[in-house]
Amino acid sequence: MREGLVKAGNAGLVTTTGGNDLCHTMPTRAAAGPRTAKITKILAYNNVGGLVTLTFGTLNRNPAGAAFVALMPALAVLNGLENIWTEQDLPAVEFRSDETLTVAGRTGDIYVLAAGAAAGVGVTVQIEVEETGA
Amino acid sequence: MSTVANIYDNGAISPIAKIKENLSIWTIGKWQHFKIEYIEPIPASSPLIVEMVTTSGALTIAANGSITKQAVPALHVSDLEFLHLRWEPLDDMEGVLWEQAGTGRFVTRSVHARVNMFTHLRDPNLATTTFWILGRDRDMNLEVRNPNPVAMPLARFLFWGYRYLLSPLDKEPTPTTWVPAEGRVG
Numbered sequence: 245m246r247e248g249l250v251k252a253g254n255a256g257l258v259t260t261t262g263g264n265d266l267c268h269t270m271p272t273r274a275a276a277g278p279r280t281a282k283i284t285k286i287l288a289y290n291n292v293g294g295l296v297t298l299t300f301g302t303l304n305r306n307p308a309g310a311a312f313v314a315l316m317p318a319l320a321v322l323n324g325l326e327n328i329w330t331e332q333d334l335p336a337v338e339f340r341s342d343e344t345l346t347v348a349g350r351t352g353d354i355y356v357l358a359a360g361a362a363a364g365v366g367v368t369v370q371i372e373v374e375e376t377g378a
Numbered sequence: 379m380s381t382v383a384n385i386y387d388n389g390a391i392s393p394i395a396k397i398k399e400n401l402s403i404w405t406i407g408k409w410q411h412f413k414i415e416y417i418e419p420i421p422a423s424s425p426l427i428v429e430m431v432t433t434s435g436a437l438t439i440a441a442n443g444s445i446t447k448q449a450v451p452a453l454h455v456s457d458l459e460f461l462h463l464r465w466e467p468l469d470d471m472e473g474v475l476w477e478q479a480g481t482g483r484f485v486t487r488s489v490h491a492r493v494n495m496f497t498h499l500r501d502p503n504l505a506t507t508t509f510w511i512l513g514r515d516r517d518m519n520l521e522v523r524n525p526n527p528v529a530m531p532l533a534r535f536l537f538w539g540y541r542y543l544l545s546p547l548d549k550e551p552t553p554t555t556w557v558p559a560e561g562r563v564g
Contacts, residue, residue, distance in 0.1 A: 249470065249495050251470065254526060254527075269528060270527070272527055275523070275524075276525035279525075377496060378494075378496045
């Protein structure tokens with residue numbers, strides 16, 4: 245198993261209300277190598293009054309405008325409970341930059357997309373990532 | 379476990395010679411020779427944490443930014459004192475070592491390697507971070523780079539190792555331990 249650097253998503257505590265919201269920006273190729281990352285923990289609290297789904301992914305590099313790309317299936321976030329997923333629950337999806345300037349390109353930055361039910365109050369989300377590099 | 383290590387042994391840091399043994403140290407462009415009169419450990423501890431953002435007079439280190447190389451006062455020594463150190467960052471920062479402000483340490487023809495939080499993952503005892511400081515005004519300089527695309531408020535580096543007190547010798551002793559205390563080009 246590779247060893248990496250475990251840290252909190254550098255966007256900190258995120259309140260997501262229905263758009264795609266940034267959780268972690270990847271170190272750039274020029275600054276650090278580059279690095280890649282996988283999510284090792286997700287902690288979410290939902291107080292909107294009903295179930296909300298969260299989907300984690302990244303943005304593509306579409307020259308006409310970046311769009312969200314899901315990299316994991318939606319997670320159901322129950323209302324009024326803390327919702328926790330750990331490394332054992334999550335697939336080892338590696339977030340990495342792909343510099344291709346088409347819809348196939350990826351920024352590699354980690355975003356969360358909440359279902360519309362999150363509008364208003366929002367769902368608070370904190371992730372933990374493991375970066376791999378040198 | 380040996381009590382006297384080779385200079386870059388990959389175990390935990392140990393003195394590279396015993397008291398009353400000899401050292402031949404590369405510094406100021408030549409080999410100088412000494413006898414060891416005293417050795418004491420410098421444990422990893424809070425006085426040996428150097429926080430470079432504060433040292434540089436800033437409040438943060440910018441996203442993908444750097445802190446210009448500067449001497450580290452915590453590691454100043456007097457003449458005939460010799461520090462044998464290892465180090466690591468406590469934050470997700472990269473340290474670039476200069477011995478004398480203009481001579482890079484850990485360099486190849488085209489690359490100046492850095493010490494970061496990944497270093498200890500591949501080198502658990504941080505043996506590859508080993509360096510030395512001999513005498514007054516022969517300071518190391520530390521440059522810091524932030525690999526993160528966000529500004530960071532802290533850039534802490536921790537140092538530890540051994541302090542030797544030396545007496546000078548006029549000529550090359552036998553036997554001796556050869557120590558490259560400064561970077562060397564060619």
